[in-house]
Amino acid sequence: FDALAAFDPDIAGVVTDELDRLRSGLQLIASENFTSPAVLAALGSTLSNKYAEGYPGRRYYGGCEVVDRAEEIGIARAKELFGAEHANLQPHSGANANLAVYGAFMQPGDTFLAMALPHGGHLTHGAKVSFSGKWFNAVPYGVAEKTEHIDYDQVRDLAREHRPKMIICGGSAIPRLIDFPVFREIADEVGAVLMVDAAHFIGLVAGKAIPSPVPYADVVTFTTHKVLRGPRGGAIVCKAEHAKAIDKAAFPMMQGGPLMHAVAAKAVNFKECLTPEYQAYTRQVVANAQALTEGLATEGLRPVAGGTDTHLALLDLQETGVTGVDAETRCGAAGIVLNKNAIPFDPQPASVASGIRVGSPAVTTQGMTESDMKSIASLIGTAIRDVDGSRTAEVAAGVRELVGAHPAYPEPGRTS
Numbered sequence: 001f002d003a004l005a006a007f008d009p010d011i012a013g014v015v016t017d018e019l020d021r022l023r024s025g026l027q028l029i030a031s032e033n034f035t036s037p038a039v040l041a042a043l044g045s046t047l048s049n050k051y052a053e054g055y056p057g058r059r060y061y062g063g064c065e066v067v068d069r070a071e072e073i074g075i076a077r078a079k080e081l082f083g084a085e086h087a088n089l090q091p092h093s094g095a096n097a098n099l100a101v102y103g104a105f106m107q108p109g110d111t112f113l114a115m116a117l118p119h120g121g122h123l124t125h126g127a128k129v130s131f132s133g134k135w136f137n138a139v140p141y142g143v144a145e146k147t148e149h150i151d152y153d154q155v156r157d158l159a160r161e162h163r164p165k166m167i168i169c170g171g172s173a174i175p176r177l178i179d180f181p182v183f184r185e186i187a188d189e190v191g192a193v194l195m196v197d198a199a200h201f202i203g204l205v206a207g208k209a210i211p212s213p214v215p216y217a218d219v220v221t222f223t224t225h226k227v228l229r230g231p232r233g234g235a236i237v238c239k240a241e242h243a244k245a246i247d248k249a250a251f252p253m254m255q256g257g258p259l260m261h262a263v264a265a266k267a268v269n270f271k272e273c274l275t276p277e278y279q280a281y282t283r284q285v286v287a288n289a290q291a292l293t294e295g296l297a298t299e300g301l302r303p304v305a306g307g308t309d310t311h312l313a314l315l316d317l318q319e320t321g322v323t324g325v326d327a328e329t330r331c332g333a334a335g336i337v338l339n340k341n342a343i344p345f346d347p348q349p350a351s352v353a354s355g356i357r358v359g360s361p362a363v364t365t366q367g368m369t370e371s372d373m374k375s376i377a378s379l380i381g382t383a384i385r386d387v388d389g390s391r392t393a394e395v396a397a398g399v400r401e402l403v404g405a406h407p408a409y410p411e412p413g414r415t416s
């Protein structure tokens with residue numbers, strides 16, 4: 001960091017200001033976390049310099065014998081961590097991982113089934129603005145209106161009607177567990193490939209806090225930077241029979257050279273995830289999400305699907321008369337960082353939304369527990385109802401107290 005500060009104070013200032021922002025607020029974005037100094041060290045290393053198109057032992061460049069070791073170690077750890085037959089750590093992001101899998105199993109125009117975006121799916125699952133909706137025929141399924149759980153009968157009916165090449169489950173705002181055996185059964189019935197996009201919850205799987213999709217899915221894609229707490233990036237694990245197709249799709253079909261510093265950082269992260277401490281962390285993530293959800297319910301925010309089994313909750317604000325966008329702004333003004341989110345069957349456009357999404361990964365990394373979640377819920381309730389901003393200072397003081405007791409990146413002198 002000293003070299004950066006001496007050469008480029010503008011960007012050094014961005015780095016320190018962002019660290020201050022992280023430290024001074026409550027980070028409740030469900031897809032974010034605080035990665036470790038060990039992971040950051042690998043990310044900020046000279047491995048970033050190396051071109052290594054191809055795979056270990058089969059590169060298109062010389063001088064890869066050292067970086068090969070990072071990828072081999074990372075692949076071995078991923079296979080151990082997830083009980084997987086094959087792993088590919090090269091996708092630069094979750095979207096790239098999904099694109100690679102679509103490339104491996106489908107041709108443009110082919111049909112796949114996936115969760116609708118407004119019901120908790122992801123842009124890359126067939127939204128019209130995404131390559132996935134432009135190049136493929138995406139058929140959306142959703143949640144049942146009464147239970148707000150995935151409507152498995154609808155999934156089965158749509159699969160029988162459309163005979164998709166692939167069925168995808170997983171998403172960005174699904175608070176409840178997904179029934180992977182049922183998805184497997186439906187995929188088998190219609191001869192479809194089952195892909196699980198586990199980006200959000202793979203960290204909980206790694207920590208054994210929730211059941212794994214790996215035994216059921218043909219292929220599992222994920223990001224490495226959410227509950228998992230690794231570097232920003234993507235990865236794929238799959239059955240051995242799909243290994244060749246997946247590797248060819250990641251490179252050279254969709255990407256060029258891998259980011260070897262990121263591959264190494266993923267390996268470091270997997271080592272962290274193999275520890276009992278990480279398993280305890282993931283159990284606390286779930287306990288905290290549940291405590292936060294219960295606290296928010298007592299503040300008059302209705303938990304969608306009746307609660308959460310994971311690291312995130314979706315709250316319906318309609319009974320408070322406050323929109324998602326206003327809730328996000330009011331909480332943000334007091335240092336509580338969360339996002340507005342559409343709820344299933346939302347009467348509002350996505351830019352306004354009737355809900356908010358909250359997640360516990362980052363605050364749990366800071367060491368907060370259930371009693372802190374109750375305090376956070378009360379602060380959120382106050383902020384949301386604070387129409388004129390007269391209580392912003394009071395809420396901000398509550399936030400400062402919590403983050404003061406549980407600082408993010410507490411080591412003295414650590415700035416990046």
Ligand code: PLP
Nearest residue numbers: 093094095122171172197199223
């Ligand atoms: N899939 C799901 C379910 C996600 O939630 C996300 C990102 O939040 C992605 C894919 C895309 O990941 P990335 O932003 O790394 O491209």
